[in-house]
Amino acid sequence: MAFDASTLLTLTIALAAASALYLAVEWRSVRESSLLCWSLGFAIISIGSSLALLRSSGYLFIGIWFANGGLITAHWLFLLGVARFTETRLSRAWLLAVPIWLGMLLLPGWPLWSKTLLVVQSLLIALFTLQASWLLRPHGKSLGVGAAQLRVILLLHGLFYLCKTLPALVSGTLIDLAAFRGLIIQVSLVEGAMAIMLIALSMTGTVRNRREERIERLAARDPLTALYNRRALEVRAPHVFATVAAGNPGALLLIDIDHFKLVNDYHGHAAGDRLLVALSEMIRALLPERAIAARLGGDEFVILLGGASRGQIEALAAALRQQFQHAAAQTCATPQAVTLSIGANLFDRPPASLAALLEQGDVLLYASKRSGRNSLQLVDGSRSTA
Structure with a gap:
């Protein structure tokens, strides 16, 4: 041809x-x-x-x-x-x-x-x-x-x-x-x-x-911290809930920064943003395998994980609180200590919805703040405790 x-x-x-x-x-x-x-x-x-x-x-x-x-x-x-x-x-x-x-x-x-x-x-x-x-x-x-x-x-x-x-x-x-x-x-x-x-x-x-x-x-992603945002958390949460069973509890930790407004007032919003980024990096470094971390907005963060235990939650919360309080004191000194309040819920059956689980975590978070801040309030709803 x-x-x-x-x-x-x-x-x-x-x-x-x-x-x-x-x-x-x-x-x-x-x-x-x-x-x-x-x-x-x-x-x-x-x-x-x-x-x-x-x-x-x-x-x-x-x-x-x-x-x-x-x-x-x-x-x-x-x-x-x-x-x-x-x-x-x-x-x-x-x-x-x-x-x-x-x-x-x-x-x-x-x-x-x-x-x-x-x-x-x-x-x-x-x-x-x-x-x-x-x-x-x-x-x-x-x-x-x-x-x-x-x-x-x-x-x-x-x-x-x-x-x-x-x-x-x-x-x-x-x-x-x-x-x-x-x-x-x-x-x-x-x-x-x-x-x-x-x-x-x-x-x-x-x-x-x-x-x-x-x-x-x-x-x-949250544009400041690069953690998941609330929308992404809602999409991924059902995958975690599907793994929850009596022998494999799940947990949600709701985290809020105590006296965060003082950081912005005394050091400016740029310093506040740096502190939020620092907390996100600590969460990312301590995050267990197959866990999800997200920033809900402002100074409120959430960790959702499967295969959890009471001891694991307490250790994670203690490590976060200790590292964050030290970092905040070194970089953003304020009249009152900038710390973390955490509300945590351990459950062994899938919740009705993520919103319901967050609402329970919110109640525990404010119980932590009322009790003096810089603490963990944990409700263990699982039938097998560790």
């Missing part, structure tokens, strides 16, 4: 330009640097493919060297974009492609320069693309569905360019870069047009998935 190289190049120009524009528009709304790198890469492919059309007019230096150099540069930008996306620092060794390609300028008089040029170009593109695919591997954390798709497409694209070098090394293979002749070149044009569409869509999906995940995380 014969392919019209000019038609395929025109299609490539249009697809690459559309991809560059599409990713640039996405970048304006998301401001992910990876999108900018990818957009620039597709723009260069569009320009390079336009220059490649000049070969038929006899402008071989521009139509071959500049066009193919642009293709290599574009794939280097794809790699840079993936590195930005995965927060990976690239070695300066990846810049060696520039002197390698410039060195190819010395070869036009060589009898096998078309084959040599194709092999070097293909190896460089394969190297960049396969490295980009490697950077997108999960390595302990998921990068999203879009990233997984992009990884596979880049892997196949890189393997194609790697395989493209093998027929070029076979004696007698027809490769004429000046006239776009030879089966390898024709297949490359088809693969390139298809790859542009798939890579562009996967790149957009990759960043979009990350953006949605970030929005979801932000919606579930």
